[in-house]
Amino acid sequence: MTVGNLVRLSGHESADVESDDVLWERSRGGDAGAFAALFARHGKTIYNYCFRRIGDWSAAEDLMSIVFLEAWRRRAKRLPPDKVLPWLYGIATNVVRNRRRSERRYRAALARVPAAMPEPAFDDDAAARIDDEHRVREALEALAALRPREQDVFVLCVWTGLSYEEAAFALDVPVGTVRSRLSRARRALGEPDAVSGHEHRERPTVQEGFEG
Numbered sequence: 001m002t003v004g005n006l007v008r009l010s011g012h013e014s015a016d017v018e019s020d021d022v023l024w025e026r027s028r029g030g031d032a033g034a035f036a037a038l039f040a041r042h043g044k045t046i047y048n049y050c051f052r053r054i055g056d057w058s059a060a061e062d063l064m065s066i067v068f069l070e071a072w073r074r075r076a077k078r079l080p081p082d083k084v085l086p087w088l089y090g091i092a093t094n095v096v097r098n099r100r101r102s103e104r105r106y107r108a109a110l111a112r113v114p115a116a117m118p119e120p121a122f123d124d125d126a127a128a129r130i131d132d133e134h135r136v137r138e139a140l141e142a143l144a145a146l147r148p149r150e151q152d153v154f155v156l157c158v159w160t161g162l163s164y165e166e167a168a169f170a171l172d173v174p175v176g177t178v179r180s181r182l183s184r185a186r187r188a189l190g191e192p193d194a195v196s197g198h199e200h201r202e203r204p205t206v207q208e209g210f211e212g
Contacts (some may be wrong), residue, residue, distance in 0.1 A: 019085035027075050035075065039068050042085055046092050053096040054158055055137040063099060067092045083169055086162060090170035093152050146185050153186040154180050 018037070026034035046067050051060035070091050079087055143151050149171075156167040157178065164182075168175045 021079075021081055024079055024084050027072075028078075030075075035068075035072055038084065045085070046088055047093055047158055049089060049155075049160060050096060052136055053093075053130075053140075053155060054099070055133050055140050057133065059099070063092070063095050066095050070095065076161070080169070083166070086166040086170040089156060089160065089162065089166075090172065091158070093170065096150075098147065142189060145188055150181045150185040150188070153181040154189070157182050 018034075020038065020041070023034045023038050023041075027038065043064060047060055047064040050063040050067070051057055054060060054063070067088060069098060071088060074091075077087075143154065146154065152171060153167060156162045157164065162170065164178045166173050168178045171178070
């Protein structure tokens with residue numbers, strides 16, 4: 001897909017040779033550099049996910065920071081193989097769901113993010129960002145017909161492209177629950193068109209979903 005306005009995170013390119021699992025194990029031991037590498041690798045994805053849930057780029061940037069701060073706070077957690085990104089999606093889902101409370105809780109704590117954390121750089125394309133916000137908010141209006149937990153499953157599985165298993169892990173629910181919620185969401189929505197984040201300006205169909 002064509003890449004448009006996206007978060008550019010650099011400074012940890014050498015960490016690309018290490019898997020998420022290895023970086024997370026190093027993070028669990030207090031290695032801020034390893035955690036910063038995970039942020040560099042997945043910050044854009046989580047940022048775009050937050051935007052797709054609220055339709056506001058500025059607020060999404062704050063929520064992305066909160067997600068990674070919460071992940072650092074919970075760095076002692078052991079994760080199954082290949083589940084670092086689904087776990088981050090789970091944190092992001094909870095942060096978005098409780099964003100007003102979360103923003104108040106974490107705003108002062110953001111200054112305590114590890115010093116090695118790279119700063120995200122955003123393209124200054126105001127017109128495109130406004131257009132993105134308008135289109136995402138239109139889609140969110142359609143999703144408002146769903147129960148919140150059905151919205152979570154729909155966005156994770158359809159817009160973000162997680163598997164049923166990954167979504168179940170992110171939301172801490174059985175796989176069968178993910179399947180049933182997604183089925184109800186699809187019936188209620190009639191497969192509406194989704195909209196992209198920074199990566200793609202066209203409207204992909206629901207079946208196509210998004211790249212993270």
